[in-house]
Amino acid sequence: MDTKIWTEESDNYTRRAIEVHGEELYNTSDRLESSKDVFDNISKFIKKPKSILDVGCAFGASIEALKDRFKEASFFGIDPGKESIQIASKNLSNDNISCINGFSHELPYEDDKFDIIIFSMVLQWIPRKKLIRTISEVDRVLKVGGIVCIQEFLANKPVTSQSRHDEEIYIFKDDYASFFTSYPWYKEVYRDLKKTEDGEDQQRNISIVKKYNIEDVYTLKQAAMEKV
Numbered sequence: 001m002d003t004k005i006w007t008e009e010s011d012n013y014t015r016r017a018i019e020v021h022g023e024e025l026y027n028t029s030d031r032l033e034s035s036k037d038v039f040d041n042i043s044k045f046i047k048k049p050k051s052i053l054d055v056g057c058a059f060g061a062s063i064e065a066l067k068d069r070f071k072e073a074s075f076f077g078i079d080p081g082k083e084s085i086q087i088a089s090k091n092l093s094n095d096n097i098s099c100i101n102g103f104s105h106e107l108p109y110e111d112d113k114f115d116i117i118i119f120s121m122v123l124q125w126i127p128r129k130k131l132i133r134t135i136s137e138v139d140r141v142l143k144v145g146g147i148v149c150i151q152e153f154l155a156n157k158p159v160t161s162q163s164r165h166d167e168e169i170y171i172f173k174d175d176y177a178s179f180f181t182s183y184p185w186y187k188e189v190y191r192d193l194k195k196t197e198d199g200e201d202q203q204r205n206i207s208i209v210k211k212y213n214i215e216d217v218y219t220l221k222q223a224a225m226e227k228v
Contacts, residue, residue, distance in 0.1 A: 011083040055118065056125070112144070113141050
């Protein structure tokens with residue numbers, strides 16, 4: 001079971017958004033509410049980030065909403081959709097913003113670059129064969145002390161379904177914070193479950209996961225003194 005999400009669905013998502021929202025593409029109530037949640041929760045842990053990466057940035061809605069809130073930060077967006085990135089680059093022209101084509105499992109950035117990495121309704125789309133590599137890449141480019149902000153559906157148990165737009169595309173709903181915290185140098189420091197009234201398939205979660213220094217996590221076991 002896999003998906004053709006990388007080849008076309010990102011641009012299809014952007015086209016649907018333009019068709020529905022037109023000139024209000026970046027200012028819908030849902031997007032503004034979502035970005036406020038992201039900002040409010042990130043700000044509890046990092047007040048003045050220097051570098052923020054939005055993985056699966058599409059046409060740049062999250063970056064547009066956050067750039068005036070984190071005025072001192074440099075923003076980076078990456079997405080497989082060529083049309084999506086063209087639109088993002090055109091509309092978010094700024095010396096502090098860079099949006100490029102690429103993939104979550106092959107991040108073209110140096111080690112320890114980012115204070116914050118955002119996944120906003122993205123991890124559910126990643127092919128399962130690429131998920132472990134994605135987490136490894138995030139770990140590589142995230143600074144110690146940095147955070148991963150995850151917005152996702154949170155079903156009561158892992159579930160997959162076919163996209164209503166294309167039956168060859170699969171969506172995987174899971175508790176993605178737990179994928180990171182399976183490694184002891186990641187700790188979930190915040191969680192907020194929303195829209196529970198909509199049922200378990202539609203309820204959503206915001207999680208903040210923080211990266212700690214490996215040396216501070218593991219206790220060094222001292223060798224026993226040799227008997228004299």
